[in-house]
Amino acid sequence: MTDVHADVGAEHTAAPEGAADEEQGGGAPALISQRELELVARGERAAARGPKATRTVAARVSVWKRMPELWRARELFVFLVRKEIKVKYKNSFLGFLWSMLNPALTLAVFYVLFTFFLPNHIPNFVIYMFSAMLVWNLFQTAVLSGTQTVVANGGIVKKVAFPREILALASVGSAFMFFLFQSIVLLVFMVAFWHRPDWGAIWLIIPALAAVMAFAAALTVFLSAVNVYLRDTQHLVEVVLMAWFWAIPGIYAFSGRVHDGLVKHSIFFIPRTHLIWLYFANPITPVVMTFQRVFYNIWTARTTNAPHTVIPVMSHYGILWYLFADLAIFGVSMALLFGALVVFGRLEGNFAEEL
Amino acid sequence: MAAPIAVDVDDVSKRFRLYNEKYQSLKERLLHAGQNRHEDFWALRNVDFEVVEGETVGVLGRNGSGKSTLLKCVSGILQPTDGKVVVRGTLAALLELGAGFQPELSGRDNIYLNGSLLGLSTKEVERRFDDIVAFAELEHFIDNQVKFYSSGMFVRLGFAVAVNVEPDILVIDEVLAVGDENFQRKCLARIKQFQDDGRTILFVTHSSELVRQICDRAVVLSSGSVIEVGPAAEAIKVYHDHLLATGTAVDVPLGPGEDGTAEAAHRPIRITGLDLEHPGSGSRPYLLPNESLSVHVMFEASEPVDDVVFFLEVIDQRGELVFATDTDILGQVFDAPLGGGRADLTFERVPLLEGAYDVHVGIKSRSGVVYDRREQEGRFEVMNPGRSRGSVALEVRADIQAATLR
Numbered sequence: 059m060t061d062v063h064a065d066v067g068a069e070h071t072a073a074p075e076g077a078a079d080e081e082q083g084g085g086a087p088a089l090i091s092q093r094e095l096e097l098v099a100r101g102e103r104a105a106a107r108g109p110k111a112t113r114t115v116a117a118r119v120s121v122w123k124r125m126p127e128l129w130r131a132r133e134l135f136v137f138l139v140r141k142e143i144k145v146k147y148k149n150s151f152l153g154f155l156w157s158m159l160n161p162a163l164t165l166a167v168f169y170v171l172f173t174f175f176l177p178n179h180i181p182n183f184v185i186y187m188f189s190a191m192l193v194w195n196l197f198q199t200a201v202l203s204g205t206q207t208v209v210a211n212g213g214i215v216k217k218v219a220f221p222r223e224i225l226a227l228a229s230v231g232s233a234f235m236f237f238l239f240q241s242i243v244l245l246v247f248m249v250a251f252w253h254r255p256d257w258g259a260i261w262l263i264i265p266a267l268a269a270v271m272a273f274a275a276a277l278t279v280f281l282s283a284v285n286v287y288l289r290d291t292q293h294l295v296e297v298v299l300m301a302w303f304w305a306i307p308g309i310y311a312f313s314g315r316v317h318d319g320l321v322k323h324s325i326f327f328i329p330r331t332h333l334i335w336l337y338f339a340n341p342i343t344p345v346v347m348t349f350q351r352v353f354y355n356i357w358t359a360r361t362t363n364a365p366h367t368v369i370p371v372m373s374h375y376g377i378l379w380y381l382f383a384d385l386a387i388f389g390v391s392m393a394l395l396f397g398a399l400v401v402f403g404r405l406e407g408n409f410a411e412e413l
Numbered sequence: 414m415a416a417p418i419a420v421d422v423d424d425v426s427k428r429f430r431l432y433n434e435k436y437q438s439l440k441e442r443l444l445h446a447g448q449n450r451h452e453d454f455w456a457l458r459n460v461d462f463e464v465v466e467g468e469t470v471g472v473l474g475r476n477g478s479g480k481s482t483l484l485k486c487v488s489g490i491l492q493p494t495d496g497k498v499v500v501r502g503t504l505a506a507l508l509e510l511g512a513g514f515q516p517e518l519s520g521r522d523n524i525y526l527n528g529s530l531l532g533l534s535t536k537e538v539e540r541r542f543d544d545i546v547a548f549a550e551l552e553h554f555i556d557n558q559v560k561f562y563s564s565g566m567f568v569r570l571g572f573a574v575a576v577n578v579e580p581d582i583l584v585i586d587e588v589l590a591v592g593d594e595n596f597q598r599k600c601l602a603r604i605k606q607f608q609d610d611g612r613t614i615l616f617v618t619h620s621s622e623l624v625r626q627i628c629d630r631a632v633v634l635s636s637g638s639v640i641e642v643g644p645a646a647e648a649i650k651v652y653h654d655h656l657l658a659t660g661t662a663v664d665v666p667l668g669p670g671e672d673g674t675a676e677a678a679h680r681p682i683r684i685t686g687l688d689l690e691h692p693g694s695g696s697r698p699y700l701l702p703n704e705s706l707s708v709h710v711m712f713e714a715s716e717p718v719d720d721v722v723f724f725l726e727v728i729d730q731r732g733e734l735v736f737a738t739d740t741d742i743l744g745q746v747f748d749a750p751l752g753g754g755r756a757d758l759t760f761e762r763v764p765l766l767e768g769a770y771d772v773h774v775g776i777k778s779r780s781g782v783v784y785d786r787r788e789q790e791g792r793f794e795v796m797n798p799g800r801s802r803g804s805v806a807l808e809v810r811a812d813i814q815a816a817t818l819r
Binding site for chain 2: 097098099100101102103104105106107110111112113114115116117119130131133134136137138140141144145148213214215216217218219220287288289290291294406407408410411412
């Protein structure tokens, strides 16, 4: 199709000179140049909107490049946490109370059990246990819901591009919100029992919370990715968490029998080691003990049936011990979190196909 | 042209593993250790093209040609096995409308959540909130939980959020085929506005009609490989030729329900020539408004074919369909004997005022299987000798009177 009939202006004048070419004539070249002009104009308008960040999608994108994207999605984090809470509490105060039922029942069962049937002689046991349970529930909720989060949000993961780590981190975030709600209940209990916390050490909660949240985040990010490939991870996690609960001094006194036994025995009969190292290798334990130190703050107790025996409840570590322990856990957890983000990045590539 | 590149698809390949049986738990993996057999399937193979800033590029291909995989790689939902995609600017992907909607949340909450999923800040969502609600036509239901929405409302809300994101690059996967006609028109208008703003659009579809209307260029994919990158009209031609060569029916853009999904195993009848004739054919290359026009389609049947339908489309220079019909609609179904023949489709009057028009013709069966199709081969131009303007030659009569004063 050759066309001689290319003069553009002629289209609008009445009759062009009777050049005898076929009807498949003009129009086309005029149109192309018009479109090209339009494209240039569009490009200019695009450029006028200022500089743009580039992003690479490839099989391997380094953690350092992923981090800024994570930061950019911080508002999404807030919305995901908000969503989680709204869905959980069904947008009502009653729903909020309802969600407290489960931890309240657990608390009640343990309270009745260890006060009346298997008395452990811990005075104000509710406060002792509640300060531990606060930490434990935070950790457990974060890890349990976080492990399932990528699979549960498969619909979004398959259809929308966003840094998926946010999902795992949002689980920790909403667990923290849950923690705050439960803290109110602890406050109510403390007023009811007229139990004084150690006001001077109250700042210790901040490093303790940072430590447990960093650890939960590391674990959650890692497990949420693994669970996509091995779907029974979430069940394994449930079992492990159940056992884990008994490794923290939540419903038994740490000092006394437990402490002495741990100090007496060595790890796998290796000489000059102490089982207590293993006990403190559990990152939740020092955090729990910090909370008890702050909120419970009763070091020894006398039992009613043997008034002269003194029962140690909490250890006599100084405030600095708690601070260092919490900071150490925080440091190690941040390193673990970094590692978890690396693993997550490697596994993330196939999420959309595995789900 | 040194326009910057918005999307650079650099030698991208994507492999999927197809498992006979997929073991997705630790237990199963242990029980079937070493038995996880799979086949490799390359959904994309060395796909390489660039999209210039401000351009609208269509991605055409049959089902399973890798279109959607490509879009997912571009938008970052999937990571390519090989190669990379470099994206310059913010990108929003509309792969499924209302994809991150939470049924338990209200429409209002979902707008915020979805907006931030697509990369908007809270402030930006707040600024656009009223626009979004108005666009979705959901003013009365915005505080209802999304689970009580009808599917139409759901999709409208999804689209409204997505088009109000205003990314530098918009990636769309056949989501326009939703909503009533009015809503579709609004969507198209929105896309045009996007183009005018100089935003880049990557658009996946198997409707060549939409590509013709919207896109500057198109990429044609076939089993994961690019077979054509070029101007929209050319790419569409390649796409149709490819469909015919592989024996798949072309979707004929006629009325609903006639989208031709059957397959033509062979082509027993084909077009051998196309000719356009009008009263001034001998002396001038253009029509005058309201002149007649005959379209002659020469065909050749290699075996007798029953129920042959000739179809015809007139398309203007913006790619919009002006008119389409077929001989079935006209009540003329033809049983073609062995050998050649000629079909004359005559417009008694062409009430067009000005412009150049393409005539596409084709032969299909009554059930919608396309045997042959010719595009970009027939063209006519209408010249307006008068001074009225526009594209349609409407007949006007002026009748002016002064009001009679008492």
